[in-house]
Amino acid sequence: MLNIAETLHRWCGEARPFALATVVDVRGSAPLPVGTSVAVDEDGNAVGSISGGCVEGAVYELCRQVLQNRGEAQRAWFGYSDEDAFAAGLTCGGELDVVVQRIDPAHQRHLGAALAEAAGGLPAAVAQVVDGPDGLLGATLSVLGDGRTVGGTLDDGPVASAVADRARALLRAGRTARVTLGGDADTCPERLSVLVHVAATRPRMLIFGAVDFAAALSQAARFLGYHVTVCDARPVFATAARFPHADEVVVDWPHRYLERAEVDARTAVCVLTHDAKFDIPLLRLALGLPAGYVGAMGSRRTHDERLRLLREAGLTEAQLVGLRSPIGLDLGARTPEETAISITAEIIAHTNRASCLPLSQGTGPIHGPTAPAHGDKQAIGEAYGAVPMSAGQAAAVP
Template structure:
């Protein structure tokens, strides 16, 4: 949904009804993640994409049907084999589960507020009920940056459970499915909700105002990080040298890190390769709950750094978190190539990926995320998308 927040906000602001089709489950490889949406308004205007190819046409038709009927949400499952993947329009070999629902902005006033927060860059979460009692499916709940809960399922117990799940995912900064309820003592309704999250930008902390830092700052900003460059030397740590940084700080690196806010999405990149800065900084960084800690330097520098860190009490478990020498082995030499090497490693760490060439592996490119309980209460129908009809036509099962 958040991939088309700008358009949805303009439609909601104009009280313009639309049908919203959202990917609520992915099995195998798929080009776009869970939470991606397509919307169609009463004039037939479509925005967004969930796959490309013929699936888009089928989803568009379902949106028009739901929009015309203004009725209950429809669930559609698109499955295919390797042989008919091209006919369906998705060549990745996976499966998509899509929820299509009618949205009347006048009956969902808080949706406009949620989309406003998203468009203006404020943290927000929209929880969408995708499975459960029929009267609750399609219901939405909005959690703002302060933790306030707005709208949601019709029962107080369900609102409480969905709100708690949405708040937790907002704090974690990720869009995901959550299973709630099913307990007679707290919330008897068993619900599966898809929580669309816009979190604050993750942080990249670059220590060392060097040429490599300038290139890394540009790359980090391209990836959506809020980038800080920190160095104790005021002659080097200037905004003029780092125009792509969100902030440039003159301070001792360990002192700045000790006083700033970090989380498990934060990337700490130490480019100073000077023991005066590195050792106290890495000693602290490796004890913090950050997502990535990398340090630049040769293998000889790395060995000496490890020795010094052990001397100051850094444990073997903490040392195992250190990515040093920093970056993936790309043969990088220039600052720009090195920035690509470092950011590639950060991406691999964040996604728990190997960093190895895809051409040398097997299996799906995108790791499947199992979703407990998906598929309950699915109504089925078939769309023949493979050809003009007859035995060669391949069915896409929708429910």
């Protein structure tokens, strides 16, 4: 639902009831991920999309019915249809499970609070029961960025406490996910499935080296939604005028800045200086932090020398395996702009555990399984390890 947070926040502020249809499960190839929603108000106004157009008409009518009937939440299933051209079906061949429920802002003020945070760019989470005991389908609970639970339609007790704990964990990880809990005496005797919608702060990309490649990379990263920092020790090069797409430009020694920077498992560290006096102290520090991606630019000869110096500096082989160097995928990149695409493509592939192969050479669903929670360091390592080391940008940098 947080994909349409701004509109839903406005509707809540106007005390306008609406029906919310949310994708709670995806099987096969589907155009939009779990957690995506469409909403319809009592005047018939609609916002959002859950299928890129395939089943929107059927979902719209279902939303209207739920609004008019003022009944309990409903589940609907949409799959591939080729027998009837006018049937509601996903022509992409996937399957969607959708929960449709009526939201009355006057009685669900907690939802308005979470939507207000998300619309303002602040972290928030909304947990939504999507499967479980009768009467709980569609029940919600909201958690703000500081960890406070601001209420919900789940009754206070062990179930609500367990759901809030999982919502806080996913909020810290910055990841929307469906989780299963219950089935034990301490929480809920019956198992239930909860979809936790997360609006997180933007992930960070730290770019070291105020070079032309950094200018292009900062633009590509900003387009992808990163909060971009460019850092260089040379004030004549590290200027806001040279990096208009960066959120901040810092003049400092790279390793000294990294020591005080906020780094988590969603952070990408891109070292573009290919100068040992900057690279070695910086990478020695970066490879010991929980950053999700650490890449360094340079030729293969530079890479080999860099590894030798890092080993001399005390790094282990287990730490060095986390270094993506030469940085980027082998796209034949030459220009700074092409190299920026190469680097961001590698980061996207790592995040999504992708093979980096052309889709035309693969089989099975185009949209594979979701990446592990960003906070799960072991799972992240396994996922990143599944992608081959980059073939490199040796031609891009001497």
